[in-house]
Amino acid sequence: MNAPEYLPSLTVRASSWAGLFDCAYRWEGIHLLKLRNVVGLRAALGTAIHAGTAVFDQSRLDGTGLTADDAAGAMVDTLRDPENEFDPTRDDITISEAERVGLTLVSKYCIEVSPRYDFVAVEMETKPLDIDCGSGVIVRLTGTMDRARIRRQGDGVGIADLKSGSAAVQKGAAVTKGHGPQIGTYELLYEHTTGQPITDDAEIIGLKTKGAAEIGTGTIRNAKRVMVGGDGAPGLIEFAAEMFKTGRFYPNPKSLLCSEKYCPRYATCRFHD
Ligand code: SF4
DSSP, X not given: OOOOOOOOOEEEEGGGGGGGGTOHHHHIIIIISOOOOOOBHHHHHHHHHHHHHHHHHHHHHHTOOOOHHHHHHHHHHHHHOTTSOOBTTSSSOOHHHHHHHHHHHHHHIIIIIGGGXXXXXXXXXXXXXXXXXXXXXXXXXXXXXXXXXXXXXXXXXXXXXXXXXXXXXXXXXXXXXTOHHHHHHHHHHHHHHHSOOOOSOEEEEEEEOSSSOEEEEEEEOSHHHHHHEETTEEOHHHHHHHHHHHTOOOOOTTSTXXXXXXXXXXXXXXXXX
């Protein structure tokens, strides 16, 4: 008698999971079909800013005493690291402008923003979370909570997620639209990893990389509920399970990332305008 056949399980980075709910077809292209997505300098700048701020916040936790200047140095090192690969023709910014913006934002973050928070973890490593999609398909979420912190405020524990980008701050506040699935995933993983509940709203800390350097915050509520559902309504995880079970990943030509610049599937995708 043949052994029962099971579809292979997939391992997915927790930080990529939210992209599934933006354009699943794009997500499949990048994470399952391994199409390469070469980013522009602005995205590389974002990576560098996050590296600098993470070094600073981790040092605050460890008590190793790194300064805003040390964090700025880490930002520049990352920006100039050949592994932080980007296509210089894709964005309207030069490397020296990128460095200037990065230095301003990292210094501002370290001096004015980070000290306002009581962080208990920076880019926390999560315990793998298995999602049973049915028909023998198990999707495992793993990895760190890239760019996010766990913060304590009074008795409450919540997620603070750093987002950088040209329009990450508008009218003085961080843009929260579209970040719910990422936050919901992190809340779920925090509770799964630590066994402790999330007891406070989540916060986006936005760092604007175009125009005047601005940092603003915004609140996201009930993100985990959107992920897991409740009161008889399905959550996004249920929709995701259906996609993995059937192998149907739906296109979203209205995605903000639906362009040649941000989507490696653009050239072959029939669904965009
Ligand atoms: S081109 Fe647009 S619709 Fe097609 S996969 Fe990319 S983001 Fe999705």
